[in-house]
Amino acid sequence: MEQLSFFAEAGQSKGLPNTLLAYYPGFIDGETGNDLLQKFITATPWKQSTQKMWDKEYLTPRLTSWHGDIGTAYSVSGKISNPNPWTPELLMLKEKIEQAASIKFNSVLLNYYRDGNDSVAWHSDRESVLGKNPIIASVSFGQVRSFDIRNKANHSEHYSVRLEHGSFLLMKAGLQECWEHRIAKSIKPMKARVNLTFRLVL
Numbered sequence: 001m002e003q004l005s006f007f008a009e010a011g012q013s014k015g016l017p018n019t020l021l022a023y024y025p026g027f028i029d030g031e032t033g034n035d036l037l038q039k040f041i042t043a044t045p046w047k048q049s050t051q052k053m054w055d056k057e058y059l060t061p062r063l064t065s066w067h068g069d070i071g072t073a074y075s076v077s078g079k080i081s082n083p084n085p086w087t088p089e090l091l092m093l094k095e096k097i098e099q100a101a102s103i104k105f106n107s108v109l110l111n112y113y114r115d116g117n118d119s120v121a122w123h124s125d126r127e128s129v130l131g132k133n134p135i136i137a138s139v140s141f142g143q144v145r146s147f148d149i150r151n152k153a154n155h156s157e158h159y160s161v162r163l164e165h166g167s168f169l170l171m172k173a174g175l176q177e178c179w180e181h182r183i184a185k186s187i188k189p190m191k192a193r194v195n196l197t198f199r200l201v202l
Contacts, residue, residue, distance in 0.1 A: 011162035027168035068107025116190035133173035
């Protein structure tokens with residue numbers, strides 16, 4: 001079991017800027033979340049990308065799959081990816097999220113974190129195809145992982161949210177411009193986690 005002492009009861013570190021983030025635990029009920037997790041793990045056309053760093057190619061430490069409307073090509077780990085088609089499960093979640101966020105999305109990036117070795121480094125989602133001040137909706141299933149954010153201009157200003165099974169995190173306009181986020185590696189035993197980030201590609 002993960003330590004909770006750093007976090008408030010709601011699964012957030014104190015002072016989380018609610019003008020930039022909104023966190024909703026239990027957005028999807030546990031039983032439905034379990035079914036979706038297994039479906040995504042077994043039926044998604046996962047790929048493991050490579051990234052070039054210091055003249056060497058490295059495998060990205062997670063699996064990804066891009067889905068969306070026709071014409072929503074997107075750069076995943078530096079490589080252009082044409083969308084896989086929507087599935088009934090993805091469309092169900094898309095509709096539910098759009099109702100909650102009052103925003104329309106046309107694509108979704110799935111990330112599969114197989115264990116604690118899988119991660120995503122500090123970054124912000126500022127690709128030009130997302131437009132200025134993009135809003136991104138994130139839903140998580142499986143293992144609880146910490147979503148860390150830090151101010152680009154002042155790394156001492158940082159916060160964390162425990163992304164619980166079935167939770168919904170809304171990254172509001174302005175977050176990507178001034179903040180970075182990550183899912184860090186963990187030395188603790190970690191089970192599988194699938195995260196979906198719904199986006200509007202212009």
